[in-house]
Amino acid sequence: MxxxxxxxxxxxxxxxxxxxxxxxxxxxxxxxxxxxxxDPLPNHGxxxxxxxxxxxxxxxxxxxxxxxxPDISKNWGLKISDALKAxxxxxxxxxxxxxxxxxxxxxxxxxxxxxxxxxxxxxxxDSLGRDKATNGIDDDGNGFIDDVHGWNFVNNSNRVDxxxxxxxxxxGIIGAEGGNNFGITGIASKVSLMVLKYYDPRFPSxxxxxxxxxxxxxxxxxxxxxxxxxxxxxxxxxxxxxIRKARSAGILFVAAAGNERxxxxxxxxxxxxxxxxxxxxxxxIDPKLQVLSSSNYxxxxxxxxxxxxxxxxxxxxxxxxxxxxTSQATAFATGLAVLIKANNPEFKYSAVKDYILKxxxxxxxxxxxxxxxxxxxxxxxxxxxxxxVSASGALATNTIGLQENTFAADPQTTVDPMQSNAFVEFGKxxxxxxxxxxxxxxxxx
Ligand SMILES: [Ca+2]
Ligand SMILES: [Ca+2]
Ligand SMILES: [Ca+2]
Numbered sequence: 001m002x003x004x005x006x007x008x009x010x011x012x013x014x015x016x017x018x019x020x021x022x023x024x025x026x027x028x029x030x031x032x033x034x035x036x037x038x039d040p041l042p043n044h045g046x047x048x049x050x051x052x053x054x055x056x057x058x059x060x061x062x063x064x065x066x067x068x069x070p071d072i073s074k075n076w077g078l079k080i081s082d083a084l085k086a087x088x089x090x091x092x093x094x095x096x097x098x099x100x101x102x103x104x105x106x107x108x109x110x111x112x113x114x115x116x117x118x119x120x121x122x123x124x125x126d127s128l129g130r131d132k133a134t135n136g137i138d139d140d141g142n143g144f145i146d147d148v149h150g151w152n153f154v155n156n157s158n159r160v161d162x163x164x165x166x167x168x169x170x171x172g173i174i175g176a177e178g179g180n181n182f183g184i185t186g187i188a189s190k191v192s193l194m195v196l197k198y199y200d201p202r203f204p205s206x207x208x209x210x211x212x213x214x215x216x217x218x219x220x221x222x223x224x225x226x227x228x229x230x231x232x233x234x235x236x237x238x239x240x241x242x243i244r245k246a247r248s249a250g251i252l253f254v255a256a257a258g259n260e261r262x263x264x265x266x267x268x269x270x271x272x273x274x275x276x277x278x279x280x281x282x283x284x285i286d287p288k289l290q291v292l293s294s295s296n297y298x299x300x301x302x303x304x305x306x307x308x309x310x311x312x313x314x315x316x317x318x319x320x321x322x323x324x325x326t327s328q329a330t331a332f333a334t335g336l337a338v339l340i341k342a343n344n345p346e347f348k349y350s351a352v353k354d355y356i357l358k359x360x361x362x363x364x365x366x367x368x369x370x371x372x373x374x375x376x377x378x379x380x381x382x383x384x385x386x387x388x389v390s391a392s393g394a395l396a397t398n399t400i401g402l403q404e405n406t407f408a409a410d411p412q413t414t415v416d417p418m419q420s421n422a423f424v425e426f427g428k429x430x431x432x433x434x435x436x437x438x439x440x441x442x443x444x445x
Pocket of ligand 2: 146
C-alpha cells in the first residue's frame with residue numbers, strides 16, 4: 001500500500017467517528033476522545049423554563065396517566081416536537097425493531113432493559129433445558145452464538161454493553177421505557193432495541209467495517225429501522241451496498257447529518273449522503289429552533305431538523321445526562337419512525353419517511369439548511385396518519401382532543417368551515433404525492 005492509500009485509510013478510521021459530542025468540545029473531529037465531557041450524574045441536566053415542561057398551556061394535550069416518568073420535562077425536545085401530546089395515539093410497539101448501530105447499550109439500565117430486542121431463536125430453553133441465550137450454541141443458526149439482544153462487532157461477541165455512553169444515550173431518546181415511574185421516556189415508550197456495537201473506545205477497531213457488518217446483521221434479523229448516529233467523510237461502496245440491501249428488505253435508515261459544521265451538499269458525509277431513498281438525513285436544532293452551528297446542513301442532502309442540543313437521556317449505570325449533536329436529533333427521527341410504524345404496521349419505509357418529512361413544522365430559516373424547511377412534529381405525523389388520510393379516506397376512530405370531522409380526508413365529509421384548515425388540503429396533497437410516488441416506483445421497477 002502506498003503512502004497516500006495508507007493516509008486515506010487512516011483518515012477513514014478517524015473520520016468515522018461517533019457524533020454527538022460536538023458542542024461539548026467544539027472540536028467534533030476529536031470529540032469522541034473525551035467522553036468525560038458527559039455529565040453522568042442525575043439532576044445535573046440543563047435547566048429548562050417551566051413553559052417547556054410537559055403538559056402546560058395546551059388545551060389539546062391529553063396525556064395518559066402513564067406519563068409518570070419523573071424527569072420527563074427535562075427533555076425539551078419532547079415538548080417542542082409535540083411528542084407527549086402524541087402519546088394518546090400510540091406509545092410505540094414491541095413489534096417494531098430498531099437496530100441501534102452505536103457503542104452498545106447498557107442492557108441493565110432500568111429505563112432500557114424492558115425495551116431491548118429479544119432474538120426469539122436465542123431465548124427460552126434448549127432441548128437440554130439450558131437457557132438458549134447463554135448455552136454457547138448458535139441456536140437459530142444465524143452465524144452468531146447467543147446473540148439474544150444483538151452483537152458486538154468490535155470483539156465479535158454477544159457482550160453488547162456500552163463502555164462509552166453514546167449508544168445508551170441514543171437508545172433512551174428513541175425508546176426509554178415510558179410509564180415505569182422512573183427516569184424519562186423515549187419518543188416511543190415501547191419498542192424493541194436491537195443492540196449492534198461497532199465502536200468501543202477501549203479497543204482499536206475498524207469502525208467502517210464493523211458498521212457494514214452491523215447493517216447486514218440488522219437486515220438479516222429483520223429490523224425495520226436502523227439508527228445510525230455516526231459517519232465519516234469517505235464514500236464506501238460496501239457500505240452503500242449494505243444499505244441498498246437493507247432498502248430491498250424494506251428498512252428505513254435514519255442517519256446523522258454530522259457535526260462537521262459543513263454544507264453536506266458540497267462536503268459529503270456518509271452514510272447520510274448516500275443516494276438511497278431509504279435514508280433520512282437529520283440535522284440538529286436548539287430550543288430556539290436554530291440549526292446548531294456545529295451541525296451539517298444542505299438543501300439537497302439533509303432532509304429535516306430535530307432537537308439536538310442538551311438532550312437529556314439515559315447513560316450507563318442507571319444514570320442520565322445531556323448530550324448535544326446531530327446524533328441526538330437522529331434518534332428523535334428514529335423514535336418518530338417507530339411510532340408511525342407501530343400505528344400503521346403495513347407502511348413501507350417510503351411511507352414512514354414521507355410522514356416524517358411532510359408533516360413537520362416549517363420555518364423560513366430552515367430553508368437554507370434542509371430540503372424540507374421543517375423540523376419534525378410527532379403529533380402531526382401521527383394525527384395525519386391516524387385520520388386515515390393514508391389509506392381509505394375514511395374517518396379515523398382516534399380523536400384525541402379534536403373534532404371528529406376536523407381533519408377528515410374524505411371530500412364528501414362535512415367539515416366545519418372554521419376548522420377545515422389547510423390540514424385537510426395538506427392531507428389530500430400528501431396522499432396524492434405519495435400515490436404519484438408509488439406509481440412512479442412501480443413504473444421504475
Ligand atoms: Ca444465533
Ligand atoms: Ca444460544
Ligand atoms: Ca421511564
